[in-house]
Amino acid sequence: MYCRRCGEKAEIHLRRHRAAFCSKCFLEYYDRQVNRNIRKEKMFGFEDRLMMVVSGGKDSMALWDWLLKKGYNVTAMHIDLGIGEYSKDSRELVEQFSQDWKAELIVVDIKQEYGFTIPSLARKTRRSFCSVCGLVKRYLFNKVALDGEFNVVVTGHNLDDEAATLLGNTLSWQVGYLARQAPVLPSDHPKLKKKVKPLFTLTERENLAYVLINGIEFINEDCPYSKGANSILYKETLNRLEEANPGTKQRFLATFLRKGRKYFQAYKEDLKLHECENCGQVTTAEVCSFCRLLKRLQQK
Numbered sequence: 034m035y036c037r038r039c040g041e042k043a044e045i046h047l048r049r050h051r052a053a054f055c056s057k058c059f060l061e062y063y064d065r066q067v068n069r070n071i072r073k074e075k076m077f078g079f080e081d082r083l084m085m086v087v088s089g090g091k092d093s094m095a096l097w098d099w100l101l102k103k104g105y106n107v108t109a110m111h112i113d114l115g116i117g118e119y120s121k122d123s124r125e126l127v128e129q130f131s132q133d134w135k136a137e138l139i140v141v142d143i144k145q146e147y148g149f150t151i152p153s154l155a156r157k158t159r160r161s162f163c164s165v166c167g168l169v170k171r172y173l174f175n176k177v178a179l180d181g182e183f184n185v186v187v188t189g190h191n192l193d194d195e196a197a198t199l200l201g202n203t204l205s206w207q208v209g210y211l212a213r214q215a216p217v218l219p220s221d222h223p224k225l226k227k228k229v230k231p232l233f234t235l236t237e238r239e240n241l242a243y244v245l246i247n248g249i250e251f252i253n254e255d256c257p258y259s260k261g262a263n264s265i266l267y268k269e270t271l272n273r274l275e276e277a278n279p280g281t282k283q284r285f286l287a288t289f290l291r292k293g294r295k296y297f298q299a300y301k302e303d304l305k306l307h308e309c310e311n312c313g314q315v316t317t318a319e320v321c322s323f324c325r326l327l328k329r330l331q332q333k
């Protein structure tokens with residue numbers, strides 16, 4: 034198979050585009066996609082202070098590398114969740130990349146800062162690992178972005194993530210979530226920053242190709258608590274549909290964003306936002322769910 038653009042030997046075949054590319058032309062394709070998403074969705078510019086959430090996986094490592102190479106004003110933010118070897122390896126890798134690139138990095142070690150790890154918090158509060166983890170991550174993204182005076186929070190969510198979320202929300206008709214699913218979430222409070230997903234049109238496989246071609250290290254292991262998660266089941270289901278019908282994931286998401294999403298806007302909850310009595314972070318209750326969780330932990 035030969036590269037669609039230059040005729041050299043192809044290295045990657047993208048069935049959904051009925052195209053194959055050599056490494057050089059693939060990187061140009063990747064570049065065009067990310068640039069187009071940032072421009073078309075008005076995500077950010079070179080004057081913005083970006084906080085990029087980096088887990089150490091291929092998607093966030095690809096995007097961190099890309100933003101640095103383009104010269105954006107980006108600081109990475111990594112949370113050490115205290116999940117055994119998985120967290121240890123992820124942190125080491127992210128710190129090494131930051132040193133090699135002399136790239137700004139903020140690490141929040143939750144054990145050191147708050148005295149718990151995700152496993153200990155989940156066990157003591159009898160909640161699922163992913164639900165406490167999601168709550169802690171959302172809280173810290175907002176807090177670090179606010180404390181660091183960043184104006185945009187950037188995440189590495191890719192097409193597979195977004196299509197799986199859409200499938201999950203559609204299966205249970207989560208109309209409020211469907212109203213909010215978008216590549217750009219504008220700020221709806223001065224203390225909450227805009228959130229953007231520049232990789233929302235690129236697949237996991239394409240991000241993997243980007244890191245492999247560029248020789249970027251990434252964490253290839255999954256979090257031990259991800260086994261059996263619904264999001265993985267949705268991804269596997271979509272992969273089967275994609276296999277039979279290339280382009281399914283892209284059409285599912287793009288058509289929803291273009292045609293479907295507007296019908297759910299009426300279900301957007303008009304939430305009254307306050308500042309938490311305890312920590313000052315934005316919440317819909319008097320005390321935010323993070324502070325309530327910490328209180329439960331102290332009572333145990």
Ligand code: SF4
Nearest residue numbers: 162163166256258259
């Ligand atoms: S899979 Fe692991 S990292 Fe992801 S939300 Fe669950 S506990 Fe957190």
Ligand SMILES: [Zn+2]
Nearest residue numbers: 036039055058
């Ligand atoms: Zn080529």
Ligand SMILES: [Zn+2]
Nearest residue numbers: 309312321324
């Ligand atoms: Zn609080």
